[in-house]
Amino acid sequence: MAENKKQGKQSNIRAKSQEKILDAAQQEFILQGFKGATVQSIADRAGLPKANILYYFKNKENLYHAVLEQTLNMWDEGIGDIVIEDGPKIAIEKFIAAKVKMSFTYPSASKMHAMEVIQGAPHLKEFARTYLRQWVREKAKLFQHWVDNGEMKDIDPVSLIILIFSSTQHYADFEAQILTIMNRAEYEPEDIEQVTQFLTDIILRGCGLKK
Amino acid sequence: MAENKKQGKQSNIRAKSQEKILDAAQQEFILQGFKGATVQSIADRAGLPKANILYYFKNKENLYHAVLEQTLNMWDEGIGDIVIEDGPKIAIEKFIAAKVKMSFTYPSASKMHAMEVIQGAPHLKEFARTYLRQWVREKAKLFQHWVDNGEMKDIDPVSLIILIFSSTQHYADFEAQILTIMNRAEYEPEDIEQVTQFLTDIILRGCGLKK
DNA sequence: GTCTATATGCTGATAGAC
């Protein structure tokens, strides 16, 4: 029992430390890149000695992979689900709303992913790459079904999905630029609603699903 | 005369070397980030000894700035111009066509810029930042004029400009991901036309400028 | 489990031969 308690405590410390390290590492990898982020800078940000980082994650490459994996899992969970019963209008609304919410809630996850892809996705394993292709193809089939049924205009479904990806993720990845354009210091909670509305409105109309 | 000839030759070598270095540096900075790209790796890619890079650009930071400046100039030239006489339909068509062409012709310029912005634009001087804000405000005024005149639907002009930025740049920055989704090795020349068509079509309709 | 001290290798930059 005493042992259980002790183990519980240790696991707790372990879990908390790991989380602190992952968060700090994500920030540093985004701000400085893989090579530019030093184990020391990650340790400083996490408030832990450098050796602890290497004790928990063995080496820097391993830590990077752990951060990337966490990021992809978050992306996967946050993307929402579309089913054939939705019909095109609801599907597009759900899809845009989920992605915009993700972008504003976890911009770091989006940035981390973006940097990796821009650099040619050198660390994204074949699995993650082909998983995305599968996902897009499945959802594209749904849209194609609605097109064939005459429920929406004849629009290339893959291009439509890419449009929704790009226009929503941009608010996370290019946050610095958008804030500059708007001359603001940071996003406000109501921006989520405004952006969702704008994109839903214009894309639905673009698909002939709204006057 | 002999001296002129000699100087001409040297300037030529100088110009060619500088261009080779800038190109090599751009690739390395994109692939490895600022810290990850070593002067040696840039030299290897340019086919020159390491010391020459530092002879031409004094230090790595200087070289990075030179690459970034070249990138921004290219962005500025390639963005095209919109005037009030165009009216909303022509303006949007011109704008999308120019940005898509840029993205497919100079994807590296877009990637370089994207990485800089994602990292919080630490090297983009105040000038470049505020310049963009000015540019967007000017063009937004034109769109607002057309909205007020009833020439197009009541759409937020700044959000529209951001949508066009995001949806066009995405094809450059996320090239690796789009090719994965499409299961292709590289873009084909006809992709420029197809993407321009798709985006123009859906955005014009989204703005109520097309049935 | 936690942290200090240290080994080993690679980096940007320079000095100086050609």
Next chain:
DNA sequence: GTCTATCAGCATATAGAC
């Protein structure tokens, strides 16, 4: 102008005290 040789500093990673 071009290139080789070298230096000083900092990085990751490990060994081992606590």
